[in-house]
Amino acid sequence: MTATNYTPIYLYNSGTTTNVPSSSNLGNGELAINYYDGKLFYKDNTGTVQVIASKASASVTVPISTANGGTGTASTVSTIAAFNNYAPSLTVVTSAGTTTTLTASSTHYQKITGSTTQIFQLPVGTTLLNGTAFLFDNDSTGNVTINDSTSTLVTTVYPGNFVLVYVEDNSTSAGSWGKYAFIPSATYVPSGSTGALATTGKAIAMSLVFGF
Numbered sequence: 001m002t003a004t005n006y007t008p009i010y011l012y013n014s015g016t017t018t019n020v021p022s023s024s025n026l027g028n029g030e031l032a033i034n035y036y037d038g039k040l041f042y043k044d045n046t047g048t049v050q051v052i053a054s055k056a057s058a059s060v061t062v063p064i065s066t067a068n069g070g071t072g073t074a075s076t077v078s079t080i081a082a083f084n085n086y087a088p089s090l091t092v093v094t095s096a097g098t099t100t101t102l103t104a105s106s107t108h109y110q111k112i113t114g115s116t117t118q119i120f121q122l123p124v125g126t127t128l129l130n131g132t133a134f135l136f137d138n139d140s141t142g143n144v145t146i147n148d149s150t151s152t153l154v155t156t157v158y159p160g161n162f163v164l165v166y167v168e169d170n171s172t173s174a175g176s177w178g179k180y181a182f183i184p185s186a187t188y189v190p191s192g193s194t195g196a197l198a199t200t201g202k203a204i205a206m207s208l209v210f211g212f
Contacts, residue, residue, distance in 0.1 A: 093118060095140040104128055109135045112157075117142035124149045125167055125175020133166035148174045155179045 026032055026043040033040050042052045089107040093100050095114030102110075102120060104127040112118055120136065125148070136157045138144045144157040146165055154177045157163045162182040169176035 095142050095144070102134065104132070106134070108133065109137070111137045112140045112144050114140040115142065116140070117144070119145045119147060121151065122146065122148050122154065122165065122167075122175065122177065124173050125170045126173055128167050128170050128175065130167055130170050132170075133164055136163045136165065138162070146179075148177060150174045 026041070026049060028043055028045050028047060031040060031042050032049075040052050041049050043049045090109045090111060091107045092111045092113060095112055095116045095118035097116050097118070099119040099121055100110075102123050104123050106123065110120065118140065122134070123132075136144060136146060138157040138159055138161055141159050143159070146154045146157065146163070148154055150173065152174060154165060155163055164180045164182065166178050167175045168178045
């Protein structure tokens with residue numbers, strides 16, 4: 001094993017009297033740290049003790065540059081919210097004929113209960129990452145209307161249905177939204193059934209059988 005030269009670092013506590021260690025206590029090229037105020041000293045080859053770092057004057061500039069191990073860019077609200085959106089979580093909204101305004105930090109899964117209608121207003125597009133999605137599970141007996149942030153209709157979720165809405169283009173406040181409807185596992189049309197779910201179920205079944 002090859003021996004490696006190293007520079008010893010000495011610790012001392014100056015209290016409130018002095019911040020500079022005695023030059024007689026350091027050899028040329030040696031370092032000392034004052035753990036009272038966090039300053040780092042170095043004795044150069046001329047025998048002069050110099051402050052080369054100070055906790056009191058140290059600061060971190062963000063974003064951290066790539067030269068210092070960072071990315072050079074700051075994390076934005078939307079990138080942090082993107083994690084919140086996909087973290088396992090569920091929000092239950094009881095329909096009340098009102099409007100629920102979502103933000104970039106709203107949960108991925110929105111479950112609607114109750115016995116009347118409800119409106120959801122999607123987040124401002126520019127606050128989201130492309131691909132950010134929201135699931136709407138309508139377990140209420142009223143229609144759920146999904147609008148963009150400018151109150152323009154994106155889709156309607158009928159009782160008993162389940163819809164995925166995701167942002168395809170986040171370059172505008174309204175955003176451009178894609179949408180897909182899923183067939184609930186309990187979707188069936190009993191003999192003699194009527195109403196919105198029965199009608200929707202029949203339409204889904206016909207679409208699957210006849211391909212339209």
